[in-house]
Amino acid sequence: MLCGMFIxxxxxxxxxxxxxxxxxxxxxxxxxxxxxxxxxxxxDLDFEVVALxxxxxxxxxxxxxxxxxxxxxxxxxxxxxxxxxxxxxxETAETLRDLEGRTxxxxxxxxxxxxxxxxAVFNVGMAVATAQTASxxxxxxxxxxxxxxxxxxxxxxxxxxxxxxxx
Amino acid sequence: MLCGMFIxxxxxxxxxxxxxxxxxxxxxxxxxxxxxxxxxxxxDLDFEVVALxxxxxxxxxxxxxxxxxxxxxxxxxxxxxxxxxxxxxxETAETLRDLEGRTxxxxxxxxxxxxxxxxAVFNVGMAVATAQTASxxxxxxxxxxxxxxxxxxxxxxxxxxxxxxxx
Amino acid sequence: MLCGMFIxxxxxxxxxxxxxxxxxxxxxxxxxxxxxxxxxxxxDLDFEVVALxxxxxxxxxxxxxxxxxxxxxxxxxxxxxxxxxxxxxxETAETLRDLEGRTxxxxxxxxxxxxxxxxAVFNVGMAVATAQTASxxxxxxxxxxxxxxxxxxxxxxxxxxxxxxxx
Amino acid sequence: MLCGMFIxxxxxxxxxxxxxxxxxxxxxxxxxxxxxxxxxxxxDLDFEVVALxxxxxxxxxxxxxxxxxxxxxxxxxxxxxxxxxxxxxxETAETLRDLEGRTxxxxxxxxxxxxxxxxAVFNVGMAVATAQTASxxxxxxxxxxxxxxxxxxxxxxxxxxxxxxxx
Numbered sequence: 056m057l058c059g060m061f062i063x064x065x066x067x068x069x070x071x072x073x074x075x076x077x078x079x080x081x082x083x084x085x086x087x088x089x090x091x092x093x094x095x096x097x098x099d100l101d102f103e104v105v106a107l108x109x110x111x112x113x114x115x116x117x118x119x120x121x122x123x124x125x126x127x128x129x130x131x132x133x134x135x136x137x138x139x140x141x142x143x144x145x146e147t148a149e150t151l152r153d154l155e156g157r158t159x160x161x162x163x164x165x166x167x168x169x170x171x172x173x174x175a176v177f178n179v180g181m182a183v184a185t186a187q188t189a190s191x192x193x194x195x196x197x198x199x200x201x202x203x204x205x206x207x208x209x210x211x212x213x214x215x216x217x218x219x220x221x222x
Numbered sequence: 223m224l225c226g227m228f229i230x231x232x233x234x235x236x237x238x239x240x241x242x243x244x245x246x247x248x249x250x251x252x253x254x255x256x257x258x259x260x261x262x263x264x265x266d267l268d269f270e271v272v273a274l275x276x277x278x279x280x281x282x283x284x285x286x287x288x289x290x291x292x293x294x295x296x297x298x299x300x301x302x303x304x305x306x307x308x309x310x311x312x313e314t315a316e317t318l319r320d321l322e323g324r325t326x327x328x329x330x331x332x333x334x335x336x337x338x339x340x341x342a343v344f345n346v347g348m349a350v351a352t353a354q355t356a357s358x359x360x361x362x363x364x365x366x367x368x369x370x371x372x373x374x375x376x377x378x379x380x381x382x383x384x385x386x387x388x389x
Numbered sequence: 390m391l392c393g394m395f396i397x398x399x400x401x402x403x404x405x406x407x408x409x410x411x412x413x414x415x416x417x418x419x420x421x422x423x424x425x426x427x428x429x430x431x432x433d434l435d436f437e438v439v440a441l442x443x444x445x446x447x448x449x450x451x452x453x454x455x456x457x458x459x460x461x462x463x464x465x466x467x468x469x470x471x472x473x474x475x476x477x478x479x480e481t482a483e484t485l486r487d488l489e490g491r492t493x494x495x496x497x498x499x500x501x502x503x504x505x506x507x508x509a510v511f512n513v514g515m516a517v518a519t520a521q522t523a524s525x526x527x528x529x530x531x532x533x534x535x536x537x538x539x540x541x542x543x544x545x546x547x548x549x550x551x552x553x554x555x556x
Numbered sequence: 557m558l559c560g561m562f563i564x565x566x567x568x569x570x571x572x573x574x575x576x577x578x579x580x581x582x583x584x585x586x587x588x589x590x591x592x593x594x595x596x597x598x599x600d601l602d603f604e605v606v607a608l609x610x611x612x613x614x615x616x617x618x619x620x621x622x623x624x625x626x627x628x629x630x631x632x633x634x635x636x637x638x639x640x641x642x643x644x645x646x647e648t649a650e651t652l653r654d655l656e657g658r659t660x661x662x663x664x665x666x667x668x669x670x671x672x673x674x675x676a677v678f679n680v681g682m683a684v685a686t687a688q689t690a691s692x693x694x695x696x697x698x699x700x701x702x703x704x705x706x707x708x709x710x711x712x713x714x715x716x717x718x719x720x721x722x723x
Contacts, residue, residue, distance in 0.1 A: 060367070075407065075416060075501060082409060082416040096344030097332055098366025099382050165264055167409060171505045171672070177263030180347025187368045188355045199265025200227070201354045215266050240576065242583060242668060249576060249583040334576060338505075338672045394701070430678030431666060432700025433716050499598055511597030514681025521702045522689045533599025534561070535688045549600050 061101040062186050063132040064089050065123065067147075068110040069140030071164035071175045084109040088168035089138055092179045103132075112140020112147075112163075120150045127154055134186040135159045136179070141209055141216075144195055148204035151193045160185045161204075162196045165214055228268040229353050230299040231256050232290065234314075235277040236307030238331035238342050251276040255335035256305055259346045270299075279307020279314075279330075287317045294321055301353040302326045303346070308376055308383075311362055315371035318360045327352045328371075329363045332381055395435040396520050397466040398423050399457065401481075402444040403474030405498035405509050418443040422502035423472055426513045446474020446481075446497075454484045461488055468520040469493045470513070475543055475550075478529055482538035485527045494519045495538075496530045499548055562602040563687050564633040565590050566624065568648075569611040570641030572665035572676050585610040589669035590639055593680045604633075613641020613648075613664075621651045628655055635687040636660045637680070642710055642717075645696055649705035652694045661686045662705075663697045666715055 066072070066087035074085035087106055107126065108119060127135060133156065139147055141163045148161050162182040168175035181196035193204035197216035206219050233239070233254035241252035257271055274293065275286060294302060300323065306314055308330045315328050329349040335342035348363035360371035364383035373386050400406070400421035408419035421440055441460065442453060461469060467490065473481055475497045482495050496516040502509035515530035527538035531550035540553050567573065567588035575586035591605055608627065609620060628636060634657065640648055642664045649662050663683040669676035682697035694705035698717035707720050 070409070073409065075404070075504070092344065093366065095339055095341065096366055097341040097382065098344070099384075100366050169504055169506070170409070171503055171507075172262055173505075174262065174264040176343040177259065177265070177347035177350075180344035181351035183344075183366055184348035184351040184363055184368050185355050188352055196351055199260065199263055199267050199350055201351050215264065217266075237576070242571070242574065242671070336672055337576070337670055338674075339670070340672075426678065427700065429673055429675065430700055431675040431716065432678070433718075434700050506596055508596065508598040510677040511593065511599070511681035511684075514678035515685035517678075517700055518682035518685040518697055518702050519689055522686055530685055533594065533597055533601050533684055535685050549598065551600075 060134075060187065061103075061132060062134045062136055062183065063130065064102060064104040065126065065135060065137045066104065066106045067108050067112075067115065067119070067123070067137065067139045069112050069138060069163045070166065071138055071140075071168050071178075072109070073167040074169055084111060087138065088175065089136075089179060092168060092176050093183075096176070096180060096183075098183065110140070112143040115140065115143055115147065120147055123147065124150055124154070127151065127157065127159065133157050133191075136182040136186050137161045138179070139163050141165060141197065142211075144197070145204070145208050148193050148195055148207070152204050154193070156191055158186050158189050158191050159193045160189070160196055160201075161194070227301075227354065228270075228299060229301045229303055229350065230297065231260075231269060231271040232293065232302060232304045233271065233273045234275050234279075234282065234286070234290070234304065234306045236279050236305060236330045237333065238305055238307075238335050238345075239276070240334040241336055251278060254305065255342065256303075256346060259335060259343050260350075262343070263347060263350075265350065277307065279310040282307065282310055282314065287314055290314065291317055291321070294318065294324065294326065300324050300358075303349040303353050304328045305346070306330050308332060308364065309378075311364070312371070312375050315360050315362055315374075319371050321360070323358055325353050325356050325358050326360045327356070327363055327368075328361070394468075394521065395437075395466060396468045396470055396517065397464065398436060398438040399460065399469060399471045400438065400440045401442050401446075401449065401453075401457070401471065401473045403446050403472060403497045404500065405472055405474075405502050405512075406443070407501040408503055418445060421472065422509065423470075423513060426502060426510050427517075429510070430514060430517075432517065444474065446477040449474065449477055449481065454481055457481065458484055458488070461485065461491065461493065467491050467525075470516045470520050471495045472513070473497050475499060475531065476545075478531070479538070479542050482527050482529055482541070486538050488527070490525055492520050492523050492525050493527045494523070494530055494535075495528070561635075561688065562604075562633060563635045563637055563684065564631065565603060565605040566627065566636060566638045567605065567607045568609050568613075568616065568620070568624065568638065568640045570613050570639060570664045571667065572639055572641075572669050572679075573610070574668040575670055585612060588639065589676065590637075590680060593669060593677050594684075596677070597681060597684075599684065611641065613644040616641065616644055616648065621648055624648065625651055625655070628652065628658065628660065634658050634692075637683040637687050638662045639680070640664050642666060642698065643712075645698070646705070646709050649694050649696055649708070653705050655694070657692055659687050659690050659692050660694045661690070661697055661702075662695070
């Protein structure tokens with residue numbers, strides 16, 4: 056491992072962390088799954104996981120985005136992976152673009168990590184690699200691609216992320 | 223998706239693709255799992271998967287490495303993900319370093335993709351992102367890290383990949 | 390296989406078949422998973438699966454129970470496995486107790502079958518065995534046990550099924 | 557739970573418990589998975605798990621079968637589930653038929669329990685139910701069916717268990 060290689064994971068909620076509560080007959084954001092994913096991925100680098108909130112991204116407010124921005128601004132890490140709900144991931148990514156000298160990668164999942172078939176593990180893998188290889192800036196790793204913040208949107212009808220420059 | 227974003231997957235075998243044959247009471251390299259991994263990861267970019275061989279990497283020969291080198295040399299893609307056994311992955315990576323103008327990422331798994339708990343999915347996710355973000359060159363994506371070819375080895379005792387510059 | 394060994398599966402919905410709809414940010418009963426479970430269990434006996442309804446068991450009505458009772462009454466199979474939501478499984482089981490000459494086993498799951506960790510597979514396995522070994526009557530197979538209808542309840546606080554005769 | 561409902565699990569090895577050792581590039585019987593299966597199945601009855609041996613069933617000897625017979629003979633439980641390799645499961649079942657007053661169910665798996673797709677969980681579910689519902693005797697729960705010992709064989713060509721009385 057290169058000296059200094061450290062990734063800070065900030066978890067905010069989203070579908071990736073949703074679990075089913077049988078007694079409520081409903082589906083809520085639970086404890087973050089990112090640590091299990093990193094363990095299963097046999098990840099051997101220094102990292103820390105901080106749970107900032109447990110929200111569906113339709114409920115993430117501008118105030119939440121300010122808290123996230125402030126956290127990173129006052130923190131000393133240079134590489135971040137942020138797990139976030141998919142619906143407003145592009146919006147949150149946009150608000151972080153002015154943070155300099157850091158590689159920030161947002162990811163999440165269209166199916167909860169606790170499901171047998173899920174994109175969660177693949178996406179976190181993408182984000183962890185991007186945090187190490189991409190030049191400072193803000194990115195979204197979803198749908199098998201790495202997008203730059205500001206040039207990506209979620210296509211809700213087709214349930215995928217795509218470049219805004221796409222025909 | 224940026225125009226031109228295309229990844230060619232070359233599969234060579236390795237633990238990632240091992241399956242259990244009950245009638246033989248043994249474990250052999252089977253059909254590549256990479257397509258299932260990409261489907262489960264909801265990957266939405268252009269790609270092609272080519273199975274070059276189905277070998278345990280302890281059985282990969284210099285001739286096999288020449289075939290792999292030649293395949294890439296004569297091919298037109300610019301981004302490659304090669305799934306490979308872990309034991310000689312660093313050696314194979316070394317032989318590809320002279321290929322210019324291409325981003326080549328080798329990955330595999332320490333546990334077969336068909337297992338319930340496996341690093342396979344995370345690793346392929348890392349490789350797919352690296353193929354898109356890293357500058358042309360040869361890389362290994364294992365143990366949660368992206369290494370440059372020539373600066374990485376497999377630590378067999380600890381069952382992980384590490385930088386050669388590491389104490 | 391003993392001549393005549395045939396099991397008819399009747400699916401009614403319940404947690405076992407719940408899936409997550411990302412666009413609705415909610416969890417609904419989807420297509421029955423029982424066929425996938427039987428395939429994965431390498432089940433090699435004659436069976437048929439009939440989907441009678443797709444309801445959360447809190448929404449199962451007396452009219453629904455009458456339809457289920459009538460279906461079995463007019464049908465010719467001798468062994469039934471009914472997948473059902475857990476909340477009112479004991480109530481539905483009670484209404485079938487007068488059906489003679491048939492072994493009827495109700496089961497379901499406290500966690501959806503599509504989850505990585507789920508009791509669904511184990512429970513269907515229990516039910517398939519019970520349908521073959523128990524004498525004619527109505528049973529519930531949940532929480533690792535086989536209960537007789539009328540002598541079992543769901544303990545919601547502890548999220549498990551238990552005998553009514555229990556202290 | 558009916559007073560007295562207790563199941564003793566005896567594990568002997570077999571495919572159900574095979575794991576892959578990357579450093580050996582081979583597949584060996586590991587620690588028994590039955591406890592994980594029971595936990596995932598949300599099993600809520602009294603049980604105990606005893607590991608008698610860790611053998612591929614082609615290596616189970618007559619001496620091993622004598623030890624197994626003796627263990628049960630001197631033990632006080634009335635219901636047993638024995639996990640065992642599939643190749644000689646019928647032979648082992650035969651040697652236990654003279655043990656009176658006990659319900660003994662042998663099961664195993666054609667694919668290891670640690671695999672993502674496996675019959676292991678379904679089979680243990682079948683065995684746990686059979687141990688509770690079948691009258692004293694020796695049974696095999698495989699391929700979705702419950703067979704009586706002495707009337708079943710493993711069809712190696714088709715990789716399934718079948719009744720010996722079958723045409």
